[in-house]
Structure formats: structure tokens, C-alpha cells
Amino acid sequence: MIKDFSAQIKKISALSDTTFDFELFVGETAKEAAPGRFVSISCGDQRILRRPISICDASPSEGTIRIIFEIRGEGTKWLSEQKVGGILKVLGPVGNGFKLGGLCDLPALFVAGGIGTPPIYYAAKNTPGKNDLVAGFRNKSAVILEEDMLHIANAVMVCTDDGSYGIHGLVTTEVEKLLLKQQYGAIFACGPRAMLKATAELAEQYHIPCQVSLEERMGCSVGACLVCACAIKGKDGMEYKHVCKDGPVFDAKDVQF
Amino acid sequence: MIKDFSAQIKKISALSDTTFDFELFVGETAKEAAPGRFVSISCGDQRILRRPISICDASPSEGTIRIIFEIRGEGTKWLSEQKVGGILKVLGPVGNGFKLGGLCDLPALFVAGGIGTPPIYYAAKNTPGKNDLVAGFRNKSAVILEEDMLHIANAVMVCTDDGSYGIHGLVTTEVEKLLLKQQYGAIFACGPRAMLKATAELAEQYHIPCQVSLEERMGCSVGACLVCACAIKGKDGMEYKHVCKDGPVFDAKDVQF
Amino acid sequence: MKPTMNVEFCGVEFKNPVLTASGTFGFGREYSSFYDLSELGGICIKGITPKKRIGNPPPRIAETPMGILNSVGLQNPGIDAFISEELPFLKQFDTRVIANISGNTVSEYCEMAEKISDSQVDLIEMNISCPNVKAGGMAFGTSSSMVFDVVSETKKYAKKPLVVKLSPNVTDITEIAVAAENAGASGLSLINTILGMRIDIKTKRPILHQNTGGLSGPAVLPIAIRMVYQVKKAVKIPLIGMGGISCGNDAVEMMLAGASLVSVGTACFSNPMAPIEVRDGIQKYLEDCKRSSVHDLCGGLIEY
Amino acid sequence: MKPTMNVEFCGVEFKNPVLTASGTFGFGREYSSFYDLSELGGICIKGITPKKRIGNPPPRIAETPMGILNSVGLQNPGIDAFISEELPFLKQFDTRVIANISGNTVSEYCEMAEKISDSQVDLIEMNISCPNVKAGGMAFGTSSSMVFDVVSETKKYAKKPLVVKLSPNVTDITEIAVAAENAGASGLSLINTILGMRIDIKTKRPILHQNTGGLSGPAVLPIAIRMVYQVKKAVKIPLIGMGGISCGNDAVEMMLAGASLVSVGTACFSNPMAPIEVRDGIQKYLEDCKRSSVHDLCGGLIEY
């Protein structure tokens, strides 16, 4: 059940000049965290809209969740200026996460792009098996969570667009290489739309079930205002489903990219 | 010269639940402070308009000014929640203060009402001679600056509307008693409009020069937007002068109450 | 003694004057996990149309200083699906249900008014002011002769009180209000959203896929209060005031200006509890100034 | 290389596109202690009238969420006093001076246009949109036939470029804009303030002594951008965009929507340096996206 609550900031680490890692105390709510679900955070009284941020990890025993975010505009800038001990207004957990259960015995492939990496890390962490993970970033300074990912996946491939770190090139090039080499039971992806689209096409081509996590601008975050529309193929043609309520994770073959 | 600058909060004391006493570091600007002049303070990014607050005292040697304010609405509430060490956006000093120089040898009478007391205290402090001061407040818990006033005036009379402290009754009743008893060279007043009006009438009746400090809602605080109008008798009839630029202190006989 | 909060509006009794604004509250399901919907004076549903509408492509929302723009474009399952699948859920609660209807043509409005009158809704709100659809919508609401025509026709089919929702995108809102009153409106609600635009300076594209959208939220409060004030002086029928209300004091202002009921919309996005807090805030104001009833507020303004 | 910031507008060269908005900057004297007025693209003076006006009784200002209402009511010393006492001060600076004129009748506009044309001002801005005066003012600006009449008459007497300032309080601003263009306006400026109201819930009185006043500040930015966008598509004459601009990015949005020049008004109240920061912000934007000239912005929007 979605709740609106106050969360205290327990820990802050700056992963780069523009990327921040927060640990929030959320009490019982931590039990409802799941990979792909997100929280909507109020970023100052002067901003009407809350900002959706994916849950990157959760510790139900400690009552904490972890979020990682990048400064993109005024709201995330405000968030980055908050201090340990400060209180955030948080709505969540919101949305339907990745369906990680019921996979066949084959390993899963996790595909992350940029700031889409946190929920993918969380999903991979919660998926048993010899799973692989490909994560792409703009450049070396944008790479996040590499250490964490190494602990929870079989093979981790880090790519950068400019070759300043890891493999030079797009994640989807690596994904294709892996798909040629090996059989996967499922693909899970989060990142820029172009990356998701290319990943979805590969998944279709190789007949692998694929789930993607979508982004859209939000109003209410609870499914009431219908602003966070995404085009989904329905039985009577295209219709708009809603990222906050029906998503953010969708079956890739249903998404009209 | 009016400047827009950052001032650090050096000291905060709560004079009551709703009244606060701040010491601000303003550097060189402290030299331009004068009784009756004020500063315009930005009360949070979500509020467009600055709040005018009188200077209550200044120490040019330490580069500080003192302000005392009461919570009246959202802006002063915000201000009351600021912490020592915090930075305020301050515009000032604004306006023409009391003309304290050139008084005849007679003592002066200072008349203060409620949150109008701080500039009157400052004015009395800077006026040599055996001056008297009458200050009125709603009730006991609203009384401010009594200790400070005792040090700088000959006689200090504190009145409360409800008789919960000091003399029971209106300041103007006390003012009239004093005027009957003694000769004053000038009257200086700041407080609610009704009090200023009554004081101005007494001053006229007893032929004593009187200066009053007016309040009006402000936009620019520098004389450019013409919103802070107050009706002043001019040679061609009534005209609107401006509290921030032509005031806040006016000759009582010019004010159209 | 607690002040009485109930209000009679167009012959319908509301337990308190606070409604949720159409389009910001869906059909109530989502917010029912935050509080008991029976706490509300009423719920105004997402605008419905004769047939299902898929709405506009995203992005459908943009942020502005103390406001938002939306361009949902009346996405809804259609009137029949509303009546069969959503209304029964709403009728579980002890609160009033207001159906917000939108048509492309006069006959669509009539058809819907007739159909919805036979359902269990308590009031009909005719939306002739949606800035986010091409045909109908705002077009109807900006000319007094069209308002007169569409309202007087629809009125013939409405067997429940008919409230007309006015567009603020007009030169003189009183002219439109009077036209609606003359055509037989039982009450008026105002304001709908104000047409606005934001541009993403990085991509040079509008933020909204429709280029423009409707402005709501605190930013519009002073405009809404002015319009309610003007309309109150121009008509005799009662008003539902909305636009930027986010706390009890805002609602009190709106009621002093002339509203009998108030709606809370965009504020729910920042704070899901906003309608409840607005209700409690009105009550606290009445207590603080020792008023016995919320009736004392409507039109209580002392003009200069 | 620094991007070029100069703009030609109605045949007049501006060193940069940033002006101060009429009524928020007096006749420039007060802000000249904060910075050299020669830094500005231009200064639009407080609205002047044929004779001295004392303006409206206070209170003349109220705060709103990210905005303000004002009801100054054109307090000014009259055109003659402006020309003899204020203009010489302004002409000391290397910046453009725009005279904002308001009349009660068509002949007053003509008289002022004639008189001001013989002075050293660079441009004339005709204010037919002031919501705070009874006669003239906004009344002229809300009907396209009246706009056509007053502009075409005034044009006969204007020997300097004539910019017409539009009111946002209209159903269709493009209709008014086209009327002004057809009547011979050299350019348009928009938006003036939007009529609004606030009420003091303690006293139950309007905050403004005029009951209502004009809304400006960030709250109106999305409305102003939408109107500039609509008008840009409807006319060929150039536009001055204003309404809620408080930083360089806001100004860039306004220019992408279609403004050649921008004005900064209410933002000066929060931050006296606002016009300079807006100018620097535009320049930084141009540098960041490697544009060589501010010309590239006007109307650069890529519509959906």
C-alpha cells in the first residue's frame, strides 16, 4: 500500500559531482520495497511535483531504503543539497516492480543504462543464479555501483559511450554479443528509451522474455491523474497505460516504442 | 546608499513565543544604520516580496545591526525559523530616519506601540537629554525591550491594553498626562496607525513638533514601484508619497490619517 | 461547540464544503488508501465522455512556478464503463458524487446528461472549458451564445442539478456566467485551467506533447478568487470555487469571495491528504473566529 | 568567442535583449545605485499620462504564490514633467529609453504620441492594458475593434516606432494582436498583468484597496510564454516578451517562444540585480550551446 510519510536521511555519499547515494530510514515501509518500485520525493515547498526515484536497495531489518539519483534539474539539485538527519516527504513505494520469480533455470541478463542502473542492480541482487549484467554510462565519471554489481552478478560488463572506462561502445552491442554466445531465461532493462527499444528488439529477435522499466513525467504518482501515460499495445489497439500504476515495469513486447 | 547584501545571523533570542531578536553581521553597512531606517529581508525563495523590518540598534564597530520582529504571517514565520550562522538576503538600509538633531533644549517624548517599539528605542538611545518614553503593548507577554529602554530614557512608562502589566490603558492617555505636566521639544512615534493618529492630534493640540514612522506594504523597497503609498498633504492638496523612499518617518502634521 | 460544516448546494446536502476537483482524483480508488472517502464533502470524478477516449500522447505534465500544466486530454473509459465499473465503488462511501461530463457536440452533452441522470450520481458538472481537446471543450465555454445554447439544451435532459464549469480563458467571465444562468444552470463551478506553455530550453521543444496545456495549482489562486468574486456579484445561483486551493485559509478566501463549496485538485499531488487538511483548516478558522457555521463564509467579503 | 547580444528591434539597435518592465523600475534613478544603467538593453519607464496622476489609495500590493498583485493606478508626474525632469537623467546612460504611455481617450493617446515623439525617447510603448484604472486602460485592450481604432489613430502622430502592449485578460490574444498589427503597430509587447484578487481572512477585506489588481511574477510565466507563442504565429511584427521572467533560462524560453526582446519586472523586487543576471544567463546559455548570436533564439521553438 502506498503511504505518504516522513523519512530521515541516514547517510549521504556523493558518487560524483552530480550523483548522490542516500540511505533513508523508512521504518516498516522498507518491507514493501521491491526492485523496480520507486518512491516519489517532495523536493522543496516551492516545487509542486514530487520526483520519482527508484529504490536501489532496501533493508527491511533496519527499516532503510537506498536511493541513487543524478542532478538533472532544480528538484534533484535541491535534493542533493539536503543534509544527513534531514527529513524528506516521501510517497511510496509506488508501482509494480520486476517480476523476478518463476524464471526458468537459465541465467538472466540485466541491462542498465546510466541512472537506470540502481533498480537493475537491486533486481539482479534479488535474483538467484549465474546472471550477467551489462551497464553503460556516458563516461568514466558517470560510472556508478560497479563495486556493488561485482558482488551480485556472475559477469559484469561496464561500457562507456566515449571509451573512457571499460568497454568502448553501447550496451546493446554487448547485449547482442552475449545473446549470440549464451542462452538467457529473461532480460531485465532500465535506462534511456533508445537503449530500452534496442534491447526490446534484441529480446524479440532472440525470443527471450524481456521486462523494461519506463520513465514518464508524473503528477500524483498514485494512478489518479493519468498524466504519466505510456503507449501500450492492447487488445483493441494502442492505449495509454500509466507508469506509476501499471508500471514502471512493462513487458517489453507490449510497449509501443 | 541602499545595498543588496548577504548578512549572517550572529545571535538569536526569542523574546516571546512570537517575537524574535536577531543580531546580523552586515559589515560596513552598519555605519549607515540610523533610527527609523529599515532593512528589507528576503524570507525564503518561495516568497516574492521582501519584508521590511526596522533597525533596532547598530554597532558600526562590530559591523552588526539588531532587528526585532514579530510573527505576523508566513514570511516572519520563516524568518523566525532561521538559525544562528544562517545567511539572509538583506536590502538596506532603506528610508529616511527620524530627524533627531537640532532639537531645542527641551526633552523629547518617545511614543511606541507594540512592534513599533524597536525603532523608538533606537531613536531614544541616540537622543541626548532627559527624554521620556511611553510604550504600549497588548498584554504582559507582548512587552519587549523594557530593560533596554530603562537604560536610555529618563522615565519609561509601560502600558498594556489589558492591564496585565504596568499601566492599564492606552499609551495616548499617558502621553496626554505627560503633555499636561511637562514641556517637550519634540515627539517621536511609531506603532499602530490609530495610536499615531491620536499622538499626532495631541502634538498638534500642544503645539509640539511630531515625527511619526508609517507602515505600508512594499514591493521594491527602493522607491521605484510606487506601491508603498501614503497620503501626505502637499501644496496642491493630497498626494501619495512613498514610505520606502520619502519615509518611513514623516512630519505628523503632513500625514493625512 | 464545533461549527457546523454541512452545506446545501442546489438542493443537495453536503456534509462539508470540500470536494476533490475533476481529473485530479480519478474515480477515487487510488486515494481511498490514504483516507476514508466518506470524510469528503464530495468527489468530482475524472471527466467522462460518451465513448472511451485514450487521451493525448505524453508528456502530459510540466511544472511551473507554484503550478503545473497538464494536457491529459480527457482520457477516460466512457460513460457506460464509468456507470457500470466505477460508480458502484464510489457509492460505497457516504459522500456526494459529481459526474463531470464533456462532449464534442450539443447532442453529446444531452445524451450524457440523460444517461447520467438515471445513475446514482448526485450532481452533474458540465465541463465546457477543457483546454486540452480539439473539438468541444473550451470552444463551447468561451462564447456566451454557445454557452447559452449548449446549457439550455442539456438542461432539458438533466434530471439532476446541472452545474456548469467555466473557463477562465475569457475576456469577461461574468458574461459567460450570466449566459449559463439564463440557460438554466443550477450552479456554476470555476475555474478550469488557464492555457499555458513551457519550453525545454535544451531540446527547444515544448515540454508538453500538445505544445500547450492547462495551468493549475497555487499560482492561479488569485485569478480564481477574482473570478469567483466577479461571478458571485453577477449571478444568483451558487458557486463551486476552485483553482489553487491547498490549505484551509485558501478555501476560506475562496468562500469569502463567493463560493459555497470548494474543490481541491493539484494540491493532492504535493500532499495526498490536502482535501482533508483543507476541511480541517476551514473548521479551525471558524472555531478561531467563533463562527457557528460554514454558511457564514460564502460571500462574506467586505468590499472596499 | 562571446556570442553577440545585440538585437535590432523596429529599426532600433539594442545592445542586448533585456529591458526593464514598465512600472517596476520607476524612471531608473533608484536602480542606478545598484548598477550602471548602461548595462541594460533598454529601460521602459513607469507609465505616463497626459496629466499628473496621484494613483490609487493603498494598499497597492499583495503577495500571491510566486506572484504579486498590484494596483498602483498609474501614479506619475505627467508627460511634461517626465520630459523635463526625468528623461535628461535617463539620457545620460548608453541604453534605449522606451516611453510607456496611457490615455483615457483616443485623443489623449494621440496627443501623447505626438509630444513624446519630439523627445529623445527611442520607442513608444502604448499601454492599452492597464487593469488598474477605470477609464481607458484595459478597456481599450480587450476589444479588437477598439484596439484597431486607438492604434491606427495614435500611429498618425507617432514619429517613433510604436509598440502596443497587450492585455492577457482576453479570450483570444491573437485577435487583438492582429488588430494592432493591421492598425500599424511596429511591434507588440506582452503580457501586462492578469486581473487577480486576494482577501485578508482576518478582516474579510480584499488586501488591495482597489479590491482587485494585476498579477505578475513567476506565477504568470507559463501564461506569458503561451501568449507570446500564439501571437508569434499570428503576426509578422516583432515582440517584446514579459511576464514572470526572473532568470536567463526564463528569458531563453520566452525568446524561443517568439520574443525578440524581453522585459524583467517583478523579479527586481526580489533581486535588484535581476535584469543583469537575466542578461548574463542568456549569454551563458548561448555559450553553453555554442550559439554565436542571440538572434538564433527568437522563435527557435520546435513545435510538436
Ligand SMILES: Cc1cc2nc3c(=O)[nH]c(=O)nc-3n(C[C@H](O)[C@H](O)[C@H](O)COP(=O)(O)OP(=O)(O)OC[C@H]3O[C@@H](n4cnc5c(N)ncnc54)[C@H](O)[C@@H]3O)c2cc1C
Ligand atoms: C519510475 C522512475 C524512476 C526513476 N528513478 C530514478 C533514479 O533512481 N535516479 C534518478 O536519478 N532519476 C530517476 N528517475 C528520473 C528522475 O525522476 C528525474 O531525473 C527527476 O524527476 C528530475 O527532476 P529535476 O527537478 O531535477 O528536473 P526538472 O527538469 O527540473 O524537473 C521538472 C519536472 O519534470 C520531471 N522530470 C524531468 N525529467 C524526468 C524524467 N526523466 N522522468 C520523470 N520525470 C522527469 C520532474 O519530476 C519534474 O516534475 C526516475 C524516473 C521515473 C519515472
Ligand SMILES: Cc1cc2nc3c(=O)[nH]c(=O)nc-3n(C[C@H](O)[C@H](O)[C@H](O)COP(=O)(O)OP(=O)(O)OC[C@H]3O[C@@H](n4cnc5c(N)ncnc54)[C@H](O)[C@@H]3O)c2cc1C
Ligand atoms: C518601515 C517598516 C518597518 C517595520 N518594522 C518592523 C519591525 O521592526 N518589526 C516587525 O515585527 N515588523 C515590522 N514591520 C512590519 C513587518 O514588515 C510585517 O509584519 C511583515 O512584513 C509581515 O510579513 P509576513 O510575511 O509575516 O505577513 P504576511 O501577512 O504573510 O505578509 C504578506 C505581505 O504583506 C506584507 N505586510 C503584512 N503586514 C505588513 C505590515 N504591517 N507592514 C508592511 N507590510 C506588511 C508583507 O511584507 C508581505 O509582503 C515594519 C513595516 C514597515 C513598513
Ligand SMILES: Cc1cc2nc3c(=O)[nH]c(=O)nc-3n(C[C@H](O)[C@H](O)[C@H](O)COP(=O)(O)O)c2cc1C
Ligand atoms: C491533471 C488534471 C486533469 C484535469 N482534468 C479535468 C477534467 O477531466 N475535467 C474538468 O472539468 N477539469 C479537469 N481539470 C481541472 C481541475 O478540475 C480544476 O478545475 C483545476 O485543476 C483548478 O484547480 P486546482 O488548482 O486545485 O488543481 C484537471 C486538472 C488537472 C491538473
Ligand SMILES: Cc1cc2nc3c(=O)[nH]c(=O)nc-3n(C[C@H](O)[C@H](O)[C@H](O)COP(=O)(O)O)c2cc1C
Ligand atoms: C508595480 C507594477 C507597476 C506596473 N505599472 C505598469 C505601467 O505603468 N505600465 C505598463 O504598461 N505596465 C505596468 N506594469 C506591468 C509590467 O510592466 C509587466 O507587464 C508585468 O508586470 C509582467 O512582467 P513581470 O512578471 O516581469 O513583472 C506594472 C507592473 C507592476 C508589478
Ligand code: FES
Ligand atoms: S502520475 Fe498520476 S497517474 Fe501516474
Ligand code: FES
Ligand atoms: S516599495 Fe516600491 S516604491 Fe516603495
